[in-house]
Amino acid sequence: MTESSLDKFPKTASGINGLDEIMQGGFPTGRPVLICGGPGCGKTLFSVQFLVNGIIEHDEPGVFMSFEETAKDLSLNVKSLGFDLEELQESGKLKVDHVHIERSEIEETGEFDLEALFIRLNHAIDSIGAKRVVLDTVEALFGGIDNDGILRAELRRLFSWLKKKGVTTVITGERGKQSFTRQGLEEYVSDCVILLDFRVIDQIATRRLRIVKYRGSMHGTNEYPFLINENGISVIPVTSLNLTYGSSTEVVSTGLQQLDESLDQGGLYRGSSTLITGSAGTSKTILAAHFAMASINREEPVLFFSFEESPEQLIRNMDSIGIDFRTHLESGLLHIKASRPSLQGLEMHLIRFYNALEELKPKTVIVDPISSLITIGSSSxxxxxxxxxxxxxxxxxxxxxxxxxxxxxxxxxxxxxxEAISSLSDAWIDLNNNRKNRRQNRTMRIVKARGMGHNPEAQEFRITDKGFHFSMPTEQMTDTTN
Structure with a gap:
């Protein structure tokens, strides 16, 4: 959306990492948003995060009105995620109100209405000057009512009343069998509807989010993975990132002089991606370690993700070839994150990457090896x-x-x-082992290097106690194709 469009259609930050990017700014300010989904998909946590981040990051007081959980239970359930509702209530920025409704006591009559709820909610909003409101969950209000006419009229009146109050409201609802909610009416009177889904595929749990509708605003329409971890909910945009990033002309060293000399620019462009391929034992990790050391020598932090070796094993193995990872690990220039791919799904690994990028601010990232990921997901x-x-x-x-x-x-x-990554990489280096004259012969070949000429010939190398050692340099042959 353009800036002028946003001025005409004000939006409120959702407080959910990654969601505002998909919604092009956030929730519609002063309008109701319906969050629906099955049990355990994260509806309540979603709404709590919306309120808490609104208070902490935007100084917007909020009201949480629950029809199921007591204030004590709610506070206890979200405390493990770092949300201290009791402290926010004491500060006067948050009001949690539990409204007990006994469905057996509800009688369907033509005079059924929500007037008592309006009075109670109005008092809660005015008492703290709330800008955000959560109603969790709406089914509790209409559990004993079967008359669609009464339901529709009262829902419209509720949503209209919330709009007049000018509060941005999140309303949660249980998903129905043949509709987005049990009643099948809430989605029609909501300005924005978000569907949360929790599924298990090949014994790996995944969560998905989809924006079903958003009146008056452009938005992403795909299914987006989202995760719940110690920092709350994070959404991973799938196609929202556009090819608008810049391209640096600065060249940085690979850490190996002969490899640099095989590239016309004397290294690779900053911010580029390099794929290193080869069969088992071709020294892929060692070559990646040289890239890491080149970054460290520039005093630029390195983040090393290992899917096959523990940090201690990686440190020991690199030490045997003269690469001192331990010293730089202690200095803070090197960070190693190690786990088996099967520990979690692809989305959780991706969020782990994102969180580490935000926390550590590395200049070089190494993932060793990405081929391990195929064990927990398809090629696509x-x-x-x-x-x-x-x-x-x-x-x-x-x-x-x-x-x-x-x-x-x-x-x-x-x-x-x-196949999944080679076409996306800026540079591709292939390593190979073969037998020649009864001895093992290691070779390195630059398959491609976008934006610069390079030597396409296979170059022999050995692994010594000082890492890569190239044989006598051959005559430079430059390939200007990319």
Whole structure:
């Protein structure tokens, strides 16, 4: 949306990481937003985060009116995520009100209305000057009412009343069997409807979010993965990132002189992505470690994600070839995050990447190896994840290095990952082991290097106690194709 459009259609920050990007600014200010979904999908947490972040980040007081959980239970349930509702209530910025409704006591009559609720809610809003309101969950109000006419009239009156109060309201609702909510009416009178979904695929739990409608505003229409961790809810935009990032002309060293000399510019462009491929034992991790050391020598922090080796094993192995990771780990220039891919789904790994980027502000990121990710997702899913990660790294001008296993008898596994990332990478370096004159012969070949000429010939190298050691340099042959 343009700036002038936003002025005509004011929006309120949702407080959910990544969601405002999809909604092009946030929730519609002063209008009701319906959050619907099945049990355990995160509706209540979603609404609590909306209120808490509104108070902390925008100084907008909020009211949470619950029809199911008591204030004590609600506070206890969200405390593990760092949300201290009791402290916010004591500060006068938050009011939590539990309204007990006994469905057996509700009688369907032509005079049924929500007047008592309006009075109670109006008092709560005015007492703290609330700008945000949550009603959790709306089904409790109409559990004993079967007359659609009464339901529709009272829902419209409720939503109209909230609009007149000028508060941005989040209303949660349980998903129905054949509609977005049990009553099937709330979505028609809401200005914005967001559907949350919790599913298990191949024994891996995933959560998805979709904006069903948003009156008066452009918005993303895909399904977006979202996660619940110790920092609350985070949404991962899938296609919202556009190819609008800049391209640096600054060249940085790869950490190996002969590799730099094989590139016309004497290195690779800052913020570029490099794919290192090869079969098992071709020294992919060692080459990635040289990239890491080049960044450290520039005093630029490195974030190293390892899917196969623990930090201690990686430190020991690099130490055997003269690369001192431990010293730089202690100095804070190197950060190693290690886990098995199967520990969590692709979305959780991606959020882990995002959180580490925000916390550590690295200049170089290494993922070793991305081929391990194929064990927890299809080639298309891995590709989608890596596209999002690559776009993020490029937007932040972070050097990216990915390693991937390729082996003739594992083409159905390793090569799928290469296909998923090779066309997206700016540079591609392939390592190979073969037998020549009864001895093992290691070679390195630059498959491509976008934006610069390079030597396409295979170059022999050995691994010594000082890392990569190239054989006598061959005559430079420059390939200007990219």
């Amino acid at each position: 899913e891995v590709r989608a994840m890596l596209i999002r990660l690559l776009d993020t790294l490029k937007n932040k001008q972070i050097n990216a290095v990915f390693t991937a296993l390729t082996q003739a008898n594992f083409k159905d596994k390793g090569d799928l990952t290469v």
